[in-house]
Amino acid sequence: MAPRANWKGFLRLSLVTCPVALYPATSESEKVSFNQINRKTGHRIKYSKVDAETGEEVANDDIVKGYKVDTDTYIEVTKEELDEIALESTHTIEIDEFVPRSDIDNRYLIRPYYLVPDGKVGHDAFAVIRETIRSLNKVAIGRIVLTNREHIIALEPLDKGLMGTLLRYPYEVRNEQEYFDDIQDVKITKDMLDLAKHIVEKKSADFEPENFEDHYEAALVELINKKRAGVQITPKAAPKATGNVISLMDALKRSLSNEAAAPGAAEPKAKAKKPKKRIEGQREMLLPISGKKAKEAGKETQKAEEPKKAEKPVRAPARSRKAG
Incomplete structure (x- = not known):
């Protein structure tokens, strides 16, 4: 439609x-969206418009626009005046x-x-x-x-x-000088600039937005599918911070070496196939919890994440279904 x-x-x-x-x-x-729910009851949270002083709920007909001129002093402007x-x-x-x-x-x-x-x-x-x-x-x-x-x-x-x-x-539009004034003037050597240009050339490509992938959206869908299938979610270990300090020139050289060693670096990038048109509605995006294929997918994912002694999958509380 x-x-x-x-x-x-x-x-x-x-x-x-x-x-x-x-x-x-x-x-x-089409992005995955969430509702706020009460952890204890599983019921969706509703917001009410209340008077800041009395705490009483205010009907929509009694709500008008006001321009604040001082503490607790507002100039009321009606819809008719705006029209x-x-x-x-x-x-x-x-x-x-x-x-x-x-x-x-x-x-x-x-x-x-x-x-x-x-x-x-x-x-x-x-x-x-x-x-x-x-x-x-x-x-x-x-x-x-x-x-x-x-x-x-x-x-x-x-x-x-x-x-x-x-x-x-x-x-x-804010004035950029408010943010850029404190940036130091740094002299870049020709060697550094040449190395940086080589890295850019290795990464150069045509602008093809159909190849962009929303990794966070994909991770959200995967998380919801696992929870619907009753798979136990294991927190990932936090990445360890590296304390190695290298010079800017060394960093540029290593970056260039990494790009050259990357698969297919010497060959021009083949045009990726256009992804299938995304199905409208996030409900269709998510894995159904019924059906043979869904059960097999859930079992495979569960085996990969659980210890050898398989335990019964932990299902989400029934109240979570009320969140829609």
Whole structure:
């Protein structure tokens, strides 16, 4: 099922206007997530909105926004008052200017969205705006209101649609000099730089995000599968810290030797096969606890982690199933 649009309105370039819809270009819903539960009962934890002074729970209708001006002093602002100052960009993305993409500092980038025509009308106007931006080889800068706040959005062609990237305002970007001033000026020798360049060349590759693997996510899935199968979890021994101190030049030389000795270092990296499309929903990712294959997998994992004298698997308490 297609995701819901975050925003619907109009895209306008001077007098050319078309209805559009804005969709999030990224998602974290496929990541393993946890709920907080009561260890004693296995019940899920709920949060209540309470008055900080009286401790009494407050109904949603009685909760309003307030701007803090002093200790325990707030200026109340109602929804109606906020609607009064609503900007035109609440319903329209007005293209104000066109700039080179290289002019946009990466620190100003927030998150990407997909912009598409909304409905059956307006496709011609949308195509005109899209191809105009493409022909200029620039990025269109406009304004949009999301979650009651106005944002700057940079629009650029992506296939048949537009990609819109929210941008930060200057006051949201911290001055790097506050952090970099204390970095010492160090003179690097040519030999060190040459060795470092060789290491970089050994590790150079094409940018292929489909080859990226979320190792922590995989470890989480494996942990949950083991617990569902009733496998005893044995804590890993903490890695021992090494106290060997070597010079920077020695470290560079050893790094280069390690890269040269790595399997396939002398040959160009073969393109990895694209992984299968991930199944939507983390429930499908996890190993079923019924079925012959699941039982065999659980037994093999248990044998590998338990002592020779096998004991009955320790099953998770029944109450943990209530956490969903």
